[in-house]
Amino acid sequence: MITMPMGKLHIVPLGGLGEFGMNCMAVRWGDDIVVIDAGLMFPESELLGVDIVVPDISYLLENRQHVRGIVLTHGHEDHIGALPYILTELNVPVYATEFTLAYVEDKLDEHQLLDSAVLNEIRPGQRFRVGPFTIHPIQVTHSLVDCVALAIHTPLGVIIHSGDFKVDPTPTDNRLFDLHTFAEYGKEGVLALLQDSTNIERPGYTPSERAVGRKFDEVFARCQQRLFISCFSSSIHRIKLAIDMAYQHRRKVALVGRSMNDSAEIAQDLGYIEIPDGTLIHPGEIKNFSPERVLVLISGTQGEPMSGLSRAAVDNHKHAKIEPGDTVVLSSRIIPGNEKAIYRMIDHLYRRGAYVIYDDGSHPPVHVSGHAAREELKLLINLVRPRYFIPIHGEYRQLKRHAELAGSMHGAVGSVMMIESGDVLEFDELGARKQTRVAVGRICIDSGSRGDVVEDLIIKDRRHLSEDGFVLPIIAINKLTGRVESVPEIVMRGFAAASAENGLMTEARQIIIATLEESTEEEKRDWGVIKEKIRQDLKRFIVKNTSRRPLIMPVILEI
C-alpha cells in the first residue's frame, strides 16, 4: 500500500470560470504556486472607453514569494493578453511553446518588458519542473498552432488541464492531437481533468481546419478580380490555406494590417507558413498588378472601426481599394456583441459593389470553430477517465451544461465539481471540496492606441480612476443631415479641474470639430468609427497637454 502524502492541493481559478475570457488559474501545493495562462477579456459594451480587462491577481501578489512561474497553453489573447500587466507586478519565469513565445515576445517588447522577462521554451512531450510540479505538455489541435494541454504531476496525482482544443484529425500543419498520451494517462489514473467548455452547446464534431480549404477553392476558382480575405491574425491555419492557394492560382499576396503582418512573419519564421519567393508584395504595389492576380490578406473581421477592412469598406484605406466586382471573404465568426459593427461593415462592402462571403451557415464552411464540440469533449473524457471532472473556460451556463454532460458519463468520470473564478478547490488524500473564496475581479485597462509609441509603452491600471478622471465628449448628430448640431459638449471629471473650464475645453471642442470635418460621409454615418476617431484624437491632445490619461468615452446623441 502506498502512503499518501500529507498536504493540500489547491486549484484557484482567477478568471475564465463563469465569464468569457481572462483565463488564469493558480495551482498550489503547500508553499508553491504555478499559474496556468494569463489572459485578457475584451470589455462589455457597458464599459465605455475601456480597451481591455485583465484579472485581479491580488491572490498572487499576496503570495508573491510562492509563485514559481506562469505556464501558457497557447498564444490567444484570452490566454496571454494579461502577461504584461502581471509581469509588471510579479516578474516570474514564463513557460510556453516556441510559437506562443514568439507572440509573447512581441507583446512584452511593446511594453518594454522583454529584457527583464525570463522566458522558457517548452515542447510537447518534454516534461519540465516548476517548483514541486512536473509538467508534461501534450500536443493538441486548435485554431492556433503549437498549442498544448498540460499534465501537471502533483504529490496527490496528475491534473490534466486541456487548454483550448479541438480534436482535428487533419490540421494544416500535420501536427496531430496526441490521443496516445491522453490514453496513457487515462490508463495510469488521473486525479482531475479540467476541460474547455466553450462549445459545450454544439452537438457533434467540430469540422477540421482543412474544411475551410474547400470553400477557399471555390472562391479562388470563381473570383475574376481582386480577392480580399480577412481572418483573425492568429488564424495561422487559415493564412496558410490562403497563401498556398494564392500561389496555385498565380495571385500575389499583400498583407494589410499590423497584426496580420506580425503574425504572418512569426508563422513564416517558425516554418508554419511557406511563402514562395516573389509571392509577397507590399500593399503599395497592389495597384501595379492586374486585379485577378492579387490576394489581399487583411485584418478586421470584427468590424473594428480602425481596422484595415473597416477602412477599406468606407473607401478610406490608402492601399486596399475595393472595386465593384471584387470579392471579400470574412473567414471568421461573429463575436457576440459585434453583430452591428460587422453587418454595418458588410453593408458598406456591398455598397461598394463587392461580393461578400461570410459565415451564413452554408457549406462548405468559410469558418470553423477552434473548440471541441460535444462528441470531442466526450472523447477526451473517455480517454482520460478522471476521478474528478472540472469544467473550465466558459460562462456559468456553459460550465453547468459541461458539468451535466460529464455527470452523465458513468464509468468515465468519478465526481464532477463546479467551481467559478475565486473559488478554491481543495484536494487532499480523502478527496476534493470547495474551500473558502479568494478575491478576484476585473481590472479595466486603457491600453492606448496602436501606432502611438508613447501610449503603447505604458499599460495602466485604471483602478484609481480618480487619479486621472474621465472625459465624455458628447456629440449631437442630426441623423437626417449627418450634421453636427451645435458645439460638442465635453464633460470632464476628476481631471484638470482648474483649466477644464478655460482654454483646454475650448481646444478640445475644436479638435472634435476638426475630426468630424475631416471624416467622410460614410464614416459619419458609422458611429463606431466616429467615436474611435474622436477618442484617439482627443487622447493624443490630452496626453500632450496635461500628461494625464483619463478615460475618454465619446457619446453620440442622434437627434
Place this chain on the structure above:
Amino acid sequence: MITMPMGKLHIVPLGGLGEFGMNCMAVRWGDDIVVIDAGLMFPESELLGVDIVVPDISYLLENRQHVRGIVLTHGHEDHIGALPYILTELNVPVYATEFTLAYVEDKLDEHQLLDSAVLNEIRPGQRFRVGPFTIHPIQVTHSLVDCVALAIHTPLGVIIHSGDFKVDPTPTDNRLFDLHTFAEYGKEGVLALLQDSTNIERPGYTPSERAVGRKFDEVFARCQQRLFISCFSSSIHRIKLAIDMAYQHRRKVALVGRSMNDSAEIAQDLGYIEIPDGTLIHPGEIKNFSPERVLVLISGTQGEPMSGLSRAAVDNHKHAKIEPGDTVVLSSRIIPGNEKAIYRMIDHLYRRGAYVIYDDGSHPPVHVSGHAAREELKLLINLVRPRYFIPIHGEYRQLKRHAELAGSMHGAVGSVMMIESGDVLEFDELGARKQTRVAVGRICIDSGSRGDVVEDLIIKDRRHLSEDGFVLPIIAINKLTGRVESVPEIVMRGFAAASAENGLMTEARQIIIATLEESTEEEKRDWGVIKEKIRQDLKRFIVKNTSRRPLIMPVILEI
C-alpha cells in the same frame, strides 16, 4: 389594344429598406397617397437612453392633404409601433385586420388617441378602396395571427406587398397561407412584387409553428416541478400551444407580465386561444398549487432588465419564484445585440438551480422563425411572376442578396429594382426607374416607463433635445466588492440650469444612492438592471420636480 393611363406611380419607402425595423412605405398615384405600415425600430446601443425610434414622416407631412390612409399588414411593433406618433401629426384613417386592430386600439388608448382615430376593419379576401386604390388583403402565415399581404390595384397594374410572412402549411389556427390568390394574380399579371427579405440568408424552408409543439411535449412530459415558458407576448401560436398542453398535463396557467396578459386577453377575445374554465390563475395564487401543477407564462425573453423573467431570475419577483429543479423555457430567438443580457439572465436562472431550455440549435426546435426562408421566397416569386421585383424589409446586405436571388430566377421575374428608404421608385407606362430622393431619417423617442401613467400618456419627439436637455448619472462601482465608490456624479446639460448646481443635484444623488441601496447583490452585478432602475427612479424625480423630460443615460464605470 388597351390604352395605358397617363400618370406616375411612386413607391416611396420611408423606413425598413436598408435598416432593420421601422417599416413604412408610401404608394402614390397622382395626388393620392396610401401608406403601408407604420413601424418602429428598437434603438442601437449607441443611442443610450432612447426607448424607440420611428421614421421621419416629413414626406407625408409635406403632402398631408394627399394622404388617404394607413394600411397595416400585421400587428408587430416594427409595423404598427409608430402609429401613435404618426397619427398625432397626421390623423388619417387606419385599415387593419381584426386582430391587428385590437393591438392598435390598446396602443392608441395608452396614448389617448383612440377617440380621435378612425379605424377600419378589413378581412382577408375582401377588397376595399383607399383613394384611387383598390386593395385586396391576402391571408398569409407568420409568427403572429391574422396577417395579410396586400394586392394594391393601381391604374398601372397590381402591386403585391408581401408584408411579413412564412409559408406555414400547418399554422396552429388552421388559417392557411392563401396560395391560390397569389397564383391567380400571377396568372393575370403583376406589375411589382415587394417581398420580405428578413430570412434571405437562410437556406431551405422555415419549420411550421407546430414544430415547437414537439419540443413542448417533451418538456411537459419531463418537468416534475414548476414550469416557466417565456415567449414574445405576440407569439399567439406559441401561447396557444403552451396553454393547450398545460390543460392536457393538468397544469394551471398563470400569466406574468403586462404585455403577456394583454396579448393573451386579445387572443382569447378573438377566438385564437381557448382557455378552459378553471385553468387560468392569478400570479398571486401560484404558491397555492403544488409545483408540478403550474405553468407560468412569463414575458422577458430578451433579458429586458425590468421584465418578469429578468426579475424572477434574480429572485426579485413577487409571485414568480424559481426554485431548484424548476424548468424555464425561452421559446424565442436571441435578437442580435441582446446576447449579453440574455446569457446573463440564463446564468442567473442556472444559479437558481433551474433547468434552462433555450434555442441552442438542437431538435425539435424550441423556437421557429416567422419569416420565409429561401425556398419559400422562391415559391412566392414563382407564383406571382412579377414584372418588377423589389426586396423590402432588410438591411442592405439582405436586400442585395434577395435581389440576387430574384435576379437569378429567369422566367419568373422581369427586372429587379433595389431601392432604399428615401428612394422614390417611379412607374409609368414605359417602365420603372429610380427618381430623386425624399427626406427620411430616424426620430428618437423616449416613451416613458410602463406603469407610470403620467409618462405613458405622452409620446414625445426628442428631436429638439435642447429643450429638455439630458442627464448623465455616472456611477463608479467597484467590481470586486460591488460597492459604489464615492458619491455618484451627475452631469446635466440644457436643463434646469439654475437649480442644477444646488438642491436638485444633491437630491438626485440621494435618489441614486437609495436606488443602489435597495437593490439586491445580484441586481448590482447586473448593470443592465441597475441602469434601468436608476433611470426610472431619476426620471420620476425629475419629471415631478421640474416637469422636464430630459434624456437620462446612466453610465456605469467599473473600477
